[in-house]
Protein backbone atom coordinates (compact mmCIF):
# COMPACT_ATOMS: atom_id res chain seq x y z
CA UNK A 99 0.00 0.00 0.00
CA UNK A 100 1.36 3.40 -0.85
CA UNK A 101 2.06 5.81 1.96
CA UNK A 102 -0.50 8.20 0.57
CA UNK A 103 -3.37 5.73 0.60
CA UNK A 104 -2.35 4.58 4.05
CA UNK A 105 -2.40 8.19 5.22
CA UNK A 106 -5.90 8.74 3.87
CA UNK A 107 -7.18 5.59 5.57
CA UNK A 108 -5.61 6.65 8.85
CA UNK A 109 -7.22 10.08 8.57
CA UNK A 110 -10.61 8.50 7.83
CA UNK A 111 -10.20 6.23 10.84
CA UNK A 112 -9.31 9.09 13.19
CA UNK A 113 -12.24 11.13 11.93
CA UNK A 114 -14.59 8.18 12.37
CA UNK A 115 -13.68 7.92 16.05
CA UNK A 116 -14.27 11.64 16.64
CA UNK A 117 -17.53 11.62 14.66
CA UNK A 118 -18.82 8.55 16.52
CA UNK A 119 -18.47 10.52 19.73
CA UNK A 120 -20.54 13.36 18.33
CA UNK A 121 -22.99 10.82 16.92
CA UNK A 122 -23.66 9.43 20.38
CA UNK A 123 -24.06 12.94 21.77
CA UNK A 124 -26.07 14.53 18.98
CA UNK A 125 -27.62 11.65 17.08
CA UNK A 126 -28.69 9.65 20.10
CA UNK A 127 -29.09 12.23 22.87
CA UNK A 128 -29.94 15.34 20.85
CA UNK A 129 -27.30 17.47 22.52
CA UNK A 130 -25.71 19.63 19.86
CA UNK A 131 -22.03 20.38 20.39
CA UNK A 132 -19.80 22.77 18.52
CA UNK A 133 -16.87 22.18 20.81
CA UNK A 134 -15.76 18.60 20.34
CA UNK A 135 -12.59 19.72 18.56
CA UNK A 136 -11.70 21.18 21.97
CA UNK A 137 -11.76 17.70 23.46
CA UNK A 138 -9.68 16.50 20.50
CA UNK A 139 -7.15 19.20 21.29
CA UNK A 140 -7.06 18.17 24.94
CA UNK A 141 -6.50 14.53 23.95
CA UNK A 142 -3.83 15.52 21.43
CA UNK A 143 -1.84 17.84 23.70
CA UNK A 144 -2.18 15.74 26.85
CA UNK A 145 -1.00 12.60 25.08
CA UNK A 146 1.78 14.43 23.25
CA UNK A 147 3.07 15.87 26.51
CA UNK A 148 2.88 12.47 28.23
CA UNK A 149 4.86 10.89 25.41
CA UNK A 150 7.52 13.56 24.98
CA UNK A 151 7.96 15.06 28.46
CA UNK A 152 7.22 12.00 30.59
CA UNK A 153 8.46 9.28 28.23
CA UNK A 154 5.26 7.33 28.61
CA UNK A 155 4.53 4.35 26.36
CA UNK A 156 2.00 5.16 23.61
CA UNK A 157 -0.84 3.20 25.18
CA UNK A 158 -0.52 5.12 28.44
CA UNK A 159 -0.39 8.46 26.59
CA UNK A 160 -3.46 7.49 24.62
CA UNK A 161 -5.37 6.57 27.76
CA UNK A 162 -4.07 9.71 29.46
CA UNK A 163 -5.42 11.87 26.64
CA UNK A 164 -8.79 10.17 26.87
CA UNK A 165 -8.88 10.49 30.64
CA UNK A 166 -8.03 14.19 30.49
CA UNK A 167 -10.87 14.83 28.03
CA UNK A 168 -13.22 12.81 30.23
CA UNK A 169 -12.34 14.79 33.37
CA UNK A 170 -12.84 18.11 31.66
CA UNK A 171 -16.15 16.96 30.20
CA UNK A 172 -17.30 16.03 33.70
CA UNK A 173 -16.51 19.49 35.05
CA UNK A 174 -17.95 21.26 32.02
CA UNK A 175 -21.05 19.06 31.96
CA UNK A 176 -21.79 19.84 35.59
CA UNK A 177 -21.90 23.51 34.69
CA UNK A 178 -23.69 23.40 31.37
CA UNK A 179 -25.82 20.28 30.92
CA UNK A 180 -28.63 21.76 32.97
CA UNK A 181 -29.07 24.48 30.37
CA UNK A 182 -31.73 24.26 27.69
CA UNK A 183 -30.68 23.10 24.22
CA UNK A 184 -29.56 26.31 22.53
CA UNK A 185 -27.71 27.59 25.56
CA UNK A 186 -25.86 24.33 25.94
CA UNK A 187 -24.80 24.56 22.30
CA UNK A 188 -23.42 28.05 22.85
CA UNK A 189 -21.42 26.96 25.88
CA UNK A 190 -19.81 24.14 23.88
CA UNK A 191 -18.89 26.69 21.25
CA UNK A 192 -17.34 28.88 23.94
CA UNK A 193 -15.53 25.91 25.43
CA UNK A 194 -13.98 24.94 22.10
CA UNK A 195 -12.66 28.43 21.46
CA UNK A 196 -11.46 28.88 25.07
CA UNK A 197 -9.51 25.64 24.85
CA UNK A 198 -7.81 26.79 21.68
CA UNK A 199 -6.92 30.19 23.12
CA UNK A 200 -5.76 28.66 26.39
CA UNK A 201 -3.42 26.30 24.54
CA UNK A 202 -1.97 29.30 22.70
CA UNK A 203 -1.63 31.14 25.97
CA UNK A 204 0.19 28.30 27.78
CA UNK A 205 3.17 28.79 25.50
CA UNK A 206 5.87 27.27 27.77
CA UNK A 207 4.04 23.94 27.99
CA UNK A 208 2.23 23.74 24.67
CA UNK A 209 4.40 25.69 22.29
CA UNK A 210 1.63 28.26 21.88
CA UNK A 211 0.32 29.23 18.47
CA UNK A 212 3.51 27.97 16.80
CA UNK A 213 2.51 24.44 17.66
CA UNK A 214 3.92 21.44 19.44
CA UNK A 215 6.59 19.58 17.53
CA UNK A 216 8.73 16.52 18.02
CA UNK A 217 6.00 14.01 18.80
CA UNK A 218 7.17 10.55 17.77
CA UNK A 219 5.05 8.83 15.14
CA UNK A 220 3.36 5.99 16.99
CA UNK A 221 0.00 5.80 15.25
CA UNK A 222 0.11 3.05 12.65
CA UNK A 223 -2.50 1.78 10.25
CA UNK A 224 -2.96 -1.30 12.42
CA UNK A 225 -3.47 0.76 15.57
CA UNK A 226 -6.04 2.93 13.80
CA UNK A 227 -7.92 -0.06 12.44
CA UNK A 228 -8.02 -1.68 15.88
CA UNK A 229 -9.13 1.63 17.41
CA UNK A 230 -11.94 2.06 14.89
CA UNK A 231 -13.17 -1.50 15.40
CA UNK A 232 -13.09 -1.00 19.15
CA UNK A 233 -14.81 2.39 18.95
CA UNK A 234 -17.61 1.02 16.79
CA UNK A 235 -18.10 -2.06 18.97
CA UNK A 236 -18.20 -0.10 22.20
CA UNK A 237 -20.62 2.46 20.72
CA UNK A 238 -22.89 -0.23 19.34
CA UNK A 239 -22.94 -2.24 22.56
CA UNK A 240 -23.52 0.87 24.61
CA UNK A 241 -26.39 2.02 22.42
CA UNK A 242 -28.04 -1.41 22.35
CA UNK A 243 -28.34 -1.57 26.10
CA UNK A 244 -30.42 0.21 28.70
CA UNK A 245 -27.84 3.02 28.60
CA UNK A 246 -28.41 3.67 24.93
CA UNK A 247 -32.16 3.31 25.30
CA UNK A 248 -32.14 5.89 28.07
CA UNK A 249 -30.24 8.29 25.81
CA UNK A 250 -32.74 7.75 23.03
CA UNK A 251 -35.55 8.38 25.50
CA UNK A 252 -33.98 11.74 26.37
CA UNK A 253 -33.64 12.52 22.68
CA UNK A 254 -37.26 11.67 21.93
CA UNK A 255 -39.08 13.14 24.90
CA UNK A 256 -37.21 14.32 27.93
CA UNK A 257 -40.24 14.86 30.17
CA UNK A 258 -41.44 11.32 29.51
CA UNK A 259 -37.92 10.00 30.14
CA UNK A 260 -38.04 11.65 33.57
CA UNK A 261 -41.49 10.22 34.13
CA UNK A 262 -40.26 6.65 33.68
CA UNK A 263 -37.53 7.18 36.25
CA UNK A 264 -34.55 8.05 34.06
CA UNK A 265 -32.10 10.39 35.78
CA UNK A 266 -31.76 12.53 32.67
CA UNK A 267 -28.96 14.71 34.07
CA UNK A 268 -26.82 11.65 34.76
CA UNK A 269 -27.37 10.10 31.34
CA UNK A 270 -26.72 13.35 29.50
CA UNK A 271 -23.45 13.52 31.38
CA UNK A 272 -22.67 9.95 30.36
CA UNK A 273 -23.28 10.81 26.73
CA UNK A 274 -21.21 13.98 26.96
CA UNK A 275 -18.29 12.21 28.61
CA UNK A 276 -18.32 9.30 26.16
CA UNK A 277 -18.25 11.80 23.30
CA UNK A 278 -15.33 13.62 24.95
CA UNK A 279 -13.43 10.35 25.42
CA UNK A 280 -13.90 9.52 21.74
CA UNK A 281 -12.70 12.99 20.78
CA UNK A 282 -9.68 12.68 23.08
CA UNK A 283 -8.92 9.29 21.57
CA UNK A 284 -9.05 10.70 18.05
CA UNK A 285 -6.91 13.68 19.10
CA UNK A 286 -4.23 11.46 20.63
CA UNK A 287 -4.05 9.27 17.51
CA UNK A 288 -3.92 12.42 15.39
CA UNK A 289 -1.01 13.93 17.36
CA UNK A 290 1.01 10.73 17.13
CA UNK A 291 0.44 10.42 13.41
CA UNK A 292 1.19 13.96 12.22
CA UNK A 293 3.91 14.48 14.87
CA UNK A 294 3.19 18.19 14.92
CA UNK A 295 0.07 19.86 16.23
CA UNK A 296 -1.14 23.43 16.44
CA UNK A 297 -4.16 24.87 18.25
CA UNK A 298 -5.60 26.01 14.92
CA UNK A 299 -6.05 22.39 13.85
CA UNK A 300 -8.77 22.08 16.51
CA UNK A 301 -10.75 25.22 15.78
CA UNK A 302 -14.44 25.86 15.31
CA UNK A 303 -14.21 24.63 11.71
CA UNK A 304 -13.17 21.21 12.97
CA UNK A 305 -15.97 21.10 15.55
CA UNK A 306 -18.53 22.12 12.94
CA UNK A 307 -17.17 19.53 10.54
CA UNK A 308 -17.75 16.78 13.11
CA UNK A 309 -21.32 17.83 13.85
CA UNK A 310 -22.17 18.43 10.19
CA UNK A 311 -20.87 14.96 9.34
CA UNK A 312 -23.24 13.46 11.89
CA UNK A 313 -26.18 15.45 10.50
CA UNK A 314 -25.37 14.44 6.93
CA UNK A 315 -24.99 10.78 7.93
CA UNK A 316 -28.30 10.97 9.71
CA UNK A 317 -29.10 11.46 13.39
CA UNK A 318 -29.46 8.25 15.33
CA UNK A 319 -27.42 6.11 12.96
CA UNK A 320 -23.89 4.88 13.68
CA UNK A 321 -23.50 3.41 10.21
CA UNK A 322 -24.69 6.69 8.73
CA UNK A 323 -21.96 8.49 10.68
CA UNK A 324 -19.28 6.05 9.49
CA UNK A 325 -20.36 6.31 5.85
CA UNK A 326 -20.61 10.10 5.94
CA UNK A 327 -17.17 10.41 7.54
CA UNK A 328 -15.62 8.19 4.91
CA UNK A 329 -17.21 10.07 2.03
CA UNK A 330 -16.55 13.53 3.44
CA UNK A 331 -12.92 12.73 4.25
CA UNK A 332 -12.33 11.17 0.85
CA UNK A 333 -13.98 13.85 -1.27
CA UNK A 334 -11.45 16.64 -0.69
CA UNK A 335 -8.67 14.12 -1.28
CA UNK A 336 -10.15 12.98 -4.57
CA UNK A 337 -11.04 16.49 -5.68
CA UNK A 338 -7.82 18.18 -4.69
CA UNK A 339 -8.68 21.33 -6.58
CA UNK A 340 -11.74 22.03 -4.44
CA UNK A 341 -10.13 21.13 -1.15
CA UNK A 342 -9.93 24.80 -0.26
CA UNK A 343 -13.67 25.12 -0.53
CA UNK A 344 -14.28 22.34 1.94
CA UNK A 345 -16.37 24.31 4.41
CA UNK A 346 -18.36 25.79 1.54
CA UNK A 347 -19.03 22.29 0.30
CA UNK A 348 -20.07 21.14 3.79
CA UNK A 349 -22.40 24.08 4.11
CA UNK A 350 -24.09 23.35 0.80
CA UNK A 351 -24.32 19.65 1.62
CA UNK A 352 -25.99 20.37 4.94
CA UNK A 353 -28.52 22.75 3.40
CA UNK A 354 -29.34 20.20 0.69
CA UNK A 355 -29.66 17.34 3.17
CA UNK A 356 -31.85 19.28 5.55
CA UNK A 357 -34.19 20.40 2.79
CA UNK A 358 -34.28 17.20 0.72
CA UNK A 359 -33.75 14.49 3.27
CA UNK A 360 -34.23 15.91 6.75
CA UNK A 361 -33.25 12.70 8.49
CA UNK A 362 -29.86 12.59 6.77
CA UNK A 363 -28.60 9.69 4.71
CA UNK A 364 -29.51 7.04 7.25
CA UNK A 365 -31.61 8.82 9.87
CA UNK A 366 -32.68 6.48 12.70
CA UNK A 367 -31.72 3.41 10.64
CA UNK A 368 -28.65 1.23 10.62
CA UNK A 369 -27.10 -0.30 7.55
CA UNK A 370 -27.74 -4.03 7.78
CA UNK A 371 -28.26 -7.02 5.53
CA UNK A 372 -32.04 -6.65 5.57
CA UNK A 373 -31.76 -2.92 4.88
CA UNK A 374 -29.71 -3.63 1.77
CA UNK A 375 -32.22 -6.27 0.71
CA UNK A 376 -35.03 -3.74 1.00
CA UNK A 377 -33.11 -1.02 -0.79
CA UNK A 378 -34.76 -1.46 -4.22
CA UNK A 379 -38.19 -1.20 -2.63
CA UNK A 380 -37.19 1.91 -0.74
CA UNK A 381 -35.74 3.57 -3.81
CA UNK A 382 -38.89 2.79 -5.76
CA UNK A 383 -41.01 4.17 -2.95
CA UNK A 384 -38.91 7.33 -2.85
CA UNK A 385 -39.37 7.90 -6.56
CA UNK A 386 -43.05 7.22 -6.33
CA UNK A 387 -43.30 9.89 -3.62
CA UNK A 388 -41.43 12.34 -5.84
CA UNK A 389 -43.81 11.69 -8.70
CA UNK A 390 -46.85 12.15 -6.51
CA UNK A 391 -45.48 15.45 -5.31
CA UNK A 392 -44.88 16.50 -8.89
CA UNK B 393 -57.36 0.27 54.47
CA UNK B 394 -53.87 1.60 53.95
CA UNK B 395 -53.27 5.15 52.77
CA UNK B 396 -50.94 5.25 49.80
CA UNK B 397 -50.95 8.91 48.82
CA UNK B 398 -51.55 11.79 51.16
CA UNK B 399 -51.57 15.32 49.83
CA UNK B 400 -52.04 18.12 52.35
CA UNK B 401 -52.65 21.80 51.63
CA UNK B 402 -50.92 21.69 48.28
CA UNK B 403 -50.61 25.10 46.65
CA UNK B 404 -49.07 26.07 43.34
CA UNK B 405 -48.85 29.62 42.05
CA UNK B 406 -47.67 30.73 38.63
CA UNK B 407 -46.93 34.39 39.16
CA UNK B 408 -50.27 35.79 40.18
CA UNK B 409 -52.30 32.77 39.07
CA UNK B 410 -53.13 30.32 41.81
CA UNK B 411 -53.39 27.11 39.78
CA UNK B 412 -53.84 24.92 42.88
CA UNK B 413 -55.23 26.42 46.04
CA UNK B 414 -54.89 24.42 49.23
CA UNK B 415 -55.58 21.02 47.71
CA UNK B 416 -55.80 18.01 50.01
CA UNK B 417 -56.60 14.41 49.21
CA UNK B 418 -55.95 10.97 50.63
CA UNK B 419 -55.94 7.88 48.44
CA UNK B 420 -56.58 4.44 49.84
CA UNK B 421 -54.63 1.56 48.40
CA UNK B 422 -56.41 -0.25 45.59
CA UNK B 423 -58.99 2.41 44.83
CA UNK B 424 -59.70 4.62 41.84
CA UNK B 425 -59.99 8.29 42.68
CA UNK B 426 -61.46 10.70 40.17
CA UNK B 427 -60.32 14.26 39.64
CA UNK B 428 -62.75 16.41 37.71
CA UNK B 429 -63.32 20.05 36.98
CA UNK B 430 -63.70 22.45 34.09
CA UNK B 431 -60.86 23.46 31.77
CA UNK B 432 -58.07 25.24 33.59
CA UNK B 433 -59.25 24.00 36.98
CA UNK B 434 -55.73 22.81 37.87
CA UNK B 435 -56.01 19.04 37.36
CA UNK B 436 -52.91 18.64 35.21
CA UNK B 437 -51.01 21.01 37.48
CA UNK B 438 -51.75 18.68 40.40
CA UNK B 439 -50.28 15.76 38.43
CA UNK B 440 -47.23 17.80 37.49
CA UNK B 441 -46.68 18.81 41.09
CA UNK B 442 -47.04 15.26 42.42
CA UNK B 443 -44.54 14.01 39.85
CA UNK B 444 -42.01 16.73 40.61
CA UNK B 445 -42.21 18.64 37.33
CA UNK B 446 -43.37 21.68 39.29
CA UNK B 447 -42.14 22.61 42.74
CA UNK B 448 -45.12 23.30 44.99
CA UNK B 449 -45.50 26.76 46.49
CA UNK B 450 -46.76 25.14 49.69
CA UNK B 451 -48.07 21.93 51.19
CA UNK B 452 -46.80 18.36 51.41
CA UNK B 453 -47.06 15.18 49.38
CA UNK B 454 -46.55 11.87 51.10
CA UNK B 455 -46.33 8.59 49.18
CA UNK B 456 -46.31 5.26 51.02
CA UNK B 457 -45.26 7.00 54.19
CA UNK B 458 -42.39 8.91 52.57
CA UNK B 459 -42.26 12.63 51.96
CA UNK B 460 -41.82 13.21 48.21
CA UNK B 461 -42.70 16.91 48.18
CA UNK B 462 -39.52 18.24 46.63
CA UNK B 463 -38.26 15.17 44.85
CA UNK B 464 -37.14 15.28 41.23
CA UNK B 465 -39.39 13.71 38.59
CA UNK B 466 -37.20 10.65 38.08
CA UNK B 467 -37.03 10.07 41.83
CA UNK B 468 -40.81 10.20 42.13
CA UNK B 469 -41.09 7.68 39.30
CA UNK B 470 -38.52 5.40 40.92
CA UNK B 471 -40.53 5.47 44.15
CA UNK B 472 -43.39 3.87 42.22
CA UNK B 473 -45.57 6.55 40.66
CA UNK B 474 -46.29 6.05 36.97
CA UNK B 475 -48.17 8.51 34.81
CA UNK B 476 -49.57 9.28 31.39
CA UNK B 477 -49.83 12.70 29.76
CA UNK B 478 -52.85 14.64 28.60
CA UNK B 479 -50.99 15.55 25.41
CA UNK B 480 -49.40 12.21 24.55
CA UNK B 481 -45.65 12.07 25.07
CA UNK B 482 -44.38 8.87 23.52
CA UNK B 483 -40.85 8.23 22.31
CA UNK B 484 -42.30 8.60 18.87
CA UNK B 485 -39.35 7.68 16.63
CA UNK B 486 -38.90 4.44 18.53
CA UNK B 487 -40.78 1.19 18.22
CA UNK B 488 -43.69 0.17 20.42
CA UNK B 489 -41.49 -2.43 22.10
CA UNK B 490 -38.67 0.04 22.72
CA UNK B 491 -41.06 2.47 24.39
CA UNK B 492 -41.91 -0.14 26.99
CA UNK B 493 -38.36 -1.53 27.08
CA UNK B 494 -37.05 1.90 28.08
CA UNK B 495 -39.48 2.15 30.96
CA UNK B 496 -38.32 -1.22 32.28
CA UNK B 497 -34.77 0.07 32.73
CA UNK B 498 -34.84 -0.38 36.50
CA UNK B 499 -35.24 -4.13 35.99
CA UNK B 500 -32.14 -4.17 33.80
CA UNK B 501 -29.71 -4.06 36.71
CA UNK B 502 -26.43 -4.64 34.93
CA UNK B 503 -23.63 -2.09 34.85
CA UNK B 504 -21.91 -0.25 32.03
CA UNK B 505 -19.11 -2.79 31.73
CA UNK B 506 -21.48 -5.73 31.51
CA UNK B 507 -23.26 -3.89 28.68
CA UNK B 508 -20.11 -2.95 26.76
CA UNK B 509 -18.45 -6.34 27.20
CA UNK B 510 -21.73 -8.17 26.57
CA UNK B 511 -21.30 -10.31 29.67
CA UNK B 512 -23.65 -13.23 30.31
CA UNK B 513 -25.51 -11.28 32.93
CA UNK B 514 -26.36 -8.61 30.36
CA UNK B 515 -27.87 -11.07 27.91
CA UNK B 516 -29.91 -12.80 30.59
CA UNK B 517 -31.35 -9.59 32.03
CA UNK B 518 -32.16 -8.20 28.60
CA UNK B 519 -33.91 -11.38 27.51
CA UNK B 520 -35.96 -11.50 30.69
CA UNK B 521 -36.90 -7.84 30.40
CA UNK B 522 -37.84 -8.21 26.74
CA UNK B 523 -40.15 -11.13 27.52
CA UNK B 524 -41.79 -9.14 30.30
CA UNK B 525 -42.34 -6.20 27.98
CA UNK B 526 -43.89 -8.37 25.29
CA UNK B 527 -46.13 -9.94 27.91
CA UNK B 528 -47.22 -6.50 29.07
CA UNK B 529 -47.95 -5.38 25.52
CA UNK B 530 -49.99 -8.52 25.01
CA UNK B 531 -52.17 -7.56 27.96
CA UNK B 532 -52.63 -4.09 26.50
CA UNK B 533 -53.54 -5.58 23.12
CA UNK B 534 -50.50 -4.19 21.31
CA UNK B 535 -48.50 -7.36 20.80
CA UNK B 536 -49.06 -7.42 17.04
CA UNK B 537 -47.48 -3.96 16.77
CA UNK B 538 -44.16 -4.53 18.55
CA UNK B 539 -41.98 -3.14 15.78
CA UNK B 540 -44.20 -0.34 14.60
CA UNK B 541 -43.09 3.20 15.18
CA UNK B 542 -44.91 4.56 18.23
CA UNK B 543 -45.54 7.90 16.55
CA UNK B 544 -47.39 6.31 13.65
CA UNK B 545 -49.86 4.32 15.74
CA UNK B 546 -53.51 5.35 15.67
CA UNK B 547 -54.47 7.67 18.47
CA UNK B 548 -56.25 5.11 20.66
CA UNK B 549 -53.27 2.78 20.53
CA UNK B 550 -50.93 5.61 21.47
CA UNK B 551 -52.99 6.17 24.60
CA UNK B 552 -52.76 2.46 25.43
CA UNK B 553 -49.03 2.43 24.78
CA UNK B 554 -48.58 5.27 27.24
CA UNK B 555 -50.38 3.18 29.84
CA UNK B 556 -48.21 0.17 28.98
CA UNK B 557 -45.10 2.29 29.33
CA UNK B 558 -46.22 3.58 32.72
CA UNK B 559 -46.96 0.01 33.87
CA UNK B 560 -43.49 -1.14 32.82
CA UNK B 561 -41.99 0.61 35.82
CA UNK B 562 -44.20 -1.53 38.01
CA UNK B 563 -45.81 1.41 39.79
CA UNK B 564 -47.94 1.29 42.91
CA UNK B 565 -49.77 4.43 41.94
CA UNK B 566 -50.84 5.33 38.43
CA UNK B 567 -51.79 8.86 37.42
CA UNK B 568 -53.92 8.99 34.27
CA UNK B 569 -54.52 12.41 32.72
CA UNK B 570 -57.61 12.13 30.52
CA UNK B 571 -56.87 8.63 29.22
CA UNK B 572 -60.04 8.73 27.15
CA UNK B 573 -59.62 12.23 25.74
CA UNK B 574 -60.95 12.45 22.20
CA UNK B 575 -62.95 9.25 22.52
CA UNK B 576 -66.72 9.10 22.43
CA UNK B 577 -68.75 8.02 25.44
CA UNK B 578 -68.86 4.31 24.59
CA UNK B 579 -65.17 4.09 23.73
CA UNK B 580 -64.19 5.88 26.89
CA UNK B 581 -66.46 3.67 28.98
CA UNK B 582 -64.78 0.64 27.46
CA UNK B 583 -61.31 2.04 28.12
CA UNK B 584 -62.05 2.95 31.69
CA UNK B 585 -63.48 -0.49 32.39
CA UNK B 586 -60.30 -1.92 30.94
CA UNK B 587 -58.29 0.34 33.22
CA UNK B 588 -60.26 -1.06 36.13
CA UNK B 589 -59.21 -4.57 35.07
CA UNK B 590 -55.59 -3.45 34.90
CA UNK B 591 -55.95 -2.07 38.39
CA UNK B 592 -56.93 -5.50 39.70
CA UNK B 593 -54.28 -7.32 37.72
CA UNK B 594 -51.38 -5.06 38.71
CA UNK B 595 -52.66 -4.18 42.20
CA UNK B 596 -52.68 -0.49 41.40
CA UNK B 597 -54.10 2.59 42.98
CA UNK B 598 -55.29 5.06 40.37
CA UNK B 599 -55.78 8.81 40.35
CA UNK B 600 -57.61 9.74 37.18
CA UNK B 601 -58.62 12.90 35.40
CA UNK B 602 -61.56 12.27 33.11
CA UNK B 603 -64.12 14.45 31.46
CA UNK B 604 -66.95 12.00 30.83
CA UNK B 605 -68.96 12.34 34.01
CA UNK B 606 -70.93 9.11 33.83
CA UNK B 607 -67.73 7.16 33.26
CA UNK B 608 -66.08 8.76 36.26
CA UNK B 609 -69.14 8.15 38.38
CA UNK B 610 -69.26 4.45 37.53
CA UNK B 611 -65.67 3.59 38.34
CA UNK B 612 -64.37 5.97 41.00
CA UNK B 613 -64.72 5.15 44.66
CA UNK B 614 -64.28 8.82 45.48
CA UNK B 615 -64.19 11.98 43.43
CA UNK B 616 -62.67 15.42 43.95
CA UNK B 617 -64.12 18.36 42.06
CA UNK B 618 -61.94 21.37 41.33
CA UNK B 619 -62.78 24.79 40.04
CA UNK B 620 -60.24 27.58 39.58
CA UNK B 621 -57.75 25.61 41.65
CA UNK B 622 -60.08 25.29 44.60
CA UNK B 623 -61.63 22.04 45.81
CA UNK B 624 -65.36 22.59 45.74
CA UNK B 625 -66.40 19.08 46.70
CA UNK B 626 -65.07 15.67 47.61
CA UNK B 627 -67.02 12.49 48.15
CA UNK B 628 -68.62 9.43 46.59
CA UNK B 629 -70.23 9.61 43.17
CA UNK B 630 -73.62 9.98 44.76
CA UNK B 631 -72.53 12.80 47.04
CA UNK B 632 -70.96 14.62 44.12
CA UNK B 633 -74.02 14.23 41.92
CA UNK B 634 -76.26 15.76 44.53
CA UNK B 635 -73.84 18.50 45.58
CA UNK B 636 -75.29 21.90 44.83
CA UNK B 637 -71.95 23.67 44.34
CA UNK B 638 -70.83 21.08 41.83
CA UNK B 639 -74.04 21.31 39.86
CA UNK B 640 -73.64 25.03 39.63
CA UNK B 641 -69.95 25.15 38.84
CA UNK B 642 -69.51 22.13 36.68
CA UNK B 643 -72.41 19.87 35.85
CA UNK B 644 -74.73 22.77 35.28
CA UNK B 645 -72.24 24.34 32.92
CA UNK B 646 -71.79 21.15 30.99
CA UNK B 647 -75.50 20.48 30.77
CA UNK B 648 -76.04 23.91 29.42
CA UNK B 649 -73.29 23.38 26.86
CA UNK B 650 -74.70 20.08 25.66
Ligand SMILES: Nc1ncnc2c1ncn2[C@@H]1O[C@H](COP(=O)(O)OP(=O)(O)OP(=O)(O)O)[C@@H](O)[C@H]1O
Pocket residue numbers: 406409411429430431432433434435436437438478
Ligand atom coordinates in the same frame (compact mmCIF):
# COMPACT_ATOMS: atom_id res chain seq x y z
N1 LIG C 1 -46.41 26.20 33.35
C1 LIG C 1 -47.41 27.08 33.59
N2 LIG C 1 -47.15 28.40 33.65
C2 LIG C 1 -48.14 29.28 33.91
N3 LIG C 1 -49.41 28.95 34.12
C3 LIG C 1 -49.74 27.65 34.06
C4 LIG C 1 -48.76 26.64 33.81
N4 LIG C 1 -49.36 25.43 33.82
C5 LIG C 1 -50.66 25.67 34.06
N5 LIG C 1 -50.90 26.99 34.23
C6 LIG C 1 -52.20 27.60 34.54
O1 LIG C 1 -52.74 26.92 35.63
C7 LIG C 1 -54.13 26.76 35.47
C8 LIG C 1 -54.51 25.30 35.56
O2 LIG C 1 -54.06 24.61 34.40
P1 LIG C 1 -54.18 23.04 34.23
O3 LIG C 1 -53.49 22.68 32.98
O4 LIG C 1 -53.72 22.37 35.46
O5 LIG C 1 -55.74 22.84 34.06
P2 LIG C 1 -56.54 21.49 33.79
O6 LIG C 1 -57.51 21.36 34.91
O7 LIG C 1 -55.65 20.37 33.55
O8 LIG C 1 -57.34 21.90 32.48
P3 LIG C 1 -57.72 21.03 31.19
O9 LIG C 1 -59.02 20.38 31.49
O10 LIG C 1 -57.83 22.04 30.11
O11 LIG C 1 -56.62 20.06 30.96
C9 LIG C 1 -54.50 27.39 34.13
O12 LIG C 1 -54.97 28.68 34.38
C10 LIG C 1 -53.20 27.44 33.40
O13 LIG C 1 -53.16 28.53 32.51
Ligand SMILES: [Mg+2]
Pocket residue numbers: 435436437478
Ligand atom coordinates in the same frame (compact mmCIF):
# COMPACT_ATOMS: atom_id res chain seq x y z
MG1 LIG D 1 -55.24 19.14 32.01
